[in-house]
Amino acid sequence: MIRDFIYLKANTVEEALDLIDQHKEDYKVICGGQSLLILMRQGLVAPEHLIDIKSVEELNYIQFDEKEGLRIGATTTHRTVELSPLVLEKFPVLVHMEENLASIQTRNWGTIGGNLCHGDPAGDPGPVFMALNGAVKIASKQKTRTLTLDEFFIDYFETVLEEGEILLEVRLPPIPPRTAVVYEKFNIIKNDQGIISVAASITLNNDGLSCNDARIVIGAAAPAPIRAKETEKLLIGEKISKGLLEKAGEKASEEADPVADIHASEEYRRHLVGVLIKKMVEKAWEQAKAQVK
Amino acid sequence: MEKQVLRITVNSEYHELYIKPKRLLVEVLRDELGLTGTKKGCNTGACHACTVILNGKTVKSCSVLAIQADGGEIKTVEGLASGAELTPLQKSFLDHGAYQCGFCTSGMLLSATALLAENSKPTVEQIKEGIHGNLCRCTGYNSIIRAVKAVTEGKYEEGSQ
Numbered sequence: 001m002i003r004d005f006i007y008l009k010a011n012t013v014e015e016a017l018d019l020i021d022q023h024k025e026d027y028k029v030i031c032g033g034q035s036l037l038i039l040m041r042q043g044l045v046a047p048e049h050l051i052d053i054k055s056v057e058e059l060n061y062i063q064f065d066e067k068e069g070l071r072i073g074a075t076t077t078h079r080t081v082e083l084s085p086l087v088l089e090k091f092p093v094l095v096h097m098e099e100n101l102a103s104i105q106t107r108n109w110g111t112i113g114g115n116l117c118h119g120d121p122a123g124d125p126g127p128v129f130m131a132l133n134g135a136v137k138i139a140s141k142q143k144t145r146t147l148t149l150d151e152f153f154i155d156y157f158e159t160v161l162e163e164g165e166i167l168l169e170v171r172l173p174p175i176p177p178r179t180a181v182v183y184e185k186f187n188i189i190k191n192d193q194g195i196i197s198v199a200a201s202i203t204l205n206n207d208g209l210s211c212n213d214a215r216i217v218i219g220a221a222a223p224a225p226i227r228a229k230e231t232e233k234l235l236i237g238e239k240i241s242k243g244l245l246e247k248a249g250e251k252a253s254e255e256a257d258p259v260a261d262i263h264a265s266e267e268y269r270r271h272l273v274g275v276l277i278k279k280m281v282e283k284a285w286e287q288a289k290a291q292v293k
Numbered sequence: 294m295e296k297q298v299l300r301i302t303v304n305s306e307y308h309e310l311y312i313k314p315k316r317l318l319v320e321v322l323r324d325e326l327g328l329t330g331t332k333k334g335c336n337t338g339a340c341h342a343c344t345v346i347l348n349g350k351t352v353k354s355c356s357v358l359a360i361q362a363d364g365g366e367i368k369t370v371e372g373l374a375s376g377a378e379l380t381p382l383q384k385s386f387l388d389h390g391a392y393q394c395g396f397c398t399s400g401m402l403l404s405a406t407a408l409l410a411e412n413s414k415p416t417v418e419q420i421k422e423g424i425h426g427n428l429c430r431c432t433g434y435n436s437i438i439r440a441v442k443a444v445t446e447g448k449y450e451e452g453s454q
Contacts, residue, residue: 103426
């Protein structure tokens with residue numbers, strides 16, 4: 001049973017920041033509420049004030065600029081991202097991610113900003129945005145700041161958002177040349193949250209053979225999505241081989257810090273990390289190579 | 294806790310209601326408006342039996358606060374037929390026995406309606422994607438897919454029967 005709360009609706013960013021500032025002592029921000037309402041129904045979250053930013057239209061946008069890259073406003077729905085021809089052309093990995101995220105009904109109402117602020121380590125956008133070297137713009141009544149996605153997630157359902165702050169937009173720089181970004185999660189039922197997920201971005205050198213840069217992110221393997229930095233180091237400068245992929249898989253399983261739960265044991269999760277890393281690194285590598293030819 | 298005004302148009306009928314902001318859309322549709330065609334299945338956002346169309350898009354009415362639908366237009370299963378005239382999808386569901394217990398039917402019909410509004414000629418794979426979230430506890434998916442497919446093949450166009 002959801003506990004009573006005072007409902008306050010904001011129509012602009014300014015209104016939202018004012019309302020949050022006025023009710024700092026006990027509030028929660030709702031956008032699509034596809035995750036929050038579940039927690040409220042279970043009584044795990046029971047705010048005194050619920051501040052609704054779903055109707056803040058100024059944050060509902062997807063824009064692309066060759067220099068700046070992609071900007072997605074916080075109240076943009078998953079479905080809007082999924083069906084955007086612009087996203088499909090410039091960041092196809094996001095369309096693939098959305099098509100495998102929950103159901104159409106959830107994607108129709110749930111938002112990109114809400115998903116990130118929920119801070120679920122098994123969420124889909126987090127790892128993909130991290131692999132894409134994304135950043136978030138955050139504002140409070142007093143100040144605006146921009147942080148990388150690497151810095152955004154802290155712990156289970158916890159982000160760097162401070163009291164009084166809301167997320168305004170996600171920024172993804174243009175994908176560099178000779179680079180491919182891929183994402184996959186392992187689950188029992190299609191479109192469920194991943195038991196383990198891996199996003200990989202591989203950039204090749206001009207020779208089309210050796211790795212110039214790698215960004216490898218694992219989801220659901222720690223209290224927050226994590227960069228597998230040792231695995232990245234292992235790949236940079238190398239040429240692809242079966243041995244290298246094996247080593248990358250092993251290294252990433254060491255870097256992961258998963259817990260056991262109803263879905264999988266810790267050992268099984270570590271095993272899955274190895275499997276998915278090998279698969280994703282190879283896939284990204286091949287797609288990047290195809291761009292060089 | 295004070296009640297707040299909610300103005301919604303459901304199946305082309307305008308309503309002005311006073312509700313507690315914590316009320317879910319499914320509760321308002323069923324308990325305030327008596328539209329019990331919308332089913333409350335799991336009430337945790339998993340089964341999608343409570344699917345309705347809000348401003349042209351399907352949503353789970355158990356996962357939307359009614360107050361967030363303020364000013365919106367909603368279509369429930371009661372709003373599909375005009376009078377006694379069923380929609381092609383409804384007719385096809387009947388002909389194909391696309392339900393066993395019937396509990397998922399209203400949600401299935403609304404998901405399929407939204408799918409065909411977006412894409413009138415979906416492939417079988419696209420039909421499966423379109424109803425992916427809607428669980429049928431009798432597992433009668435094949436007849437549901439056949440029913441949607443039949444509509445896309447023009448078998449239920451006006452004058453075809």
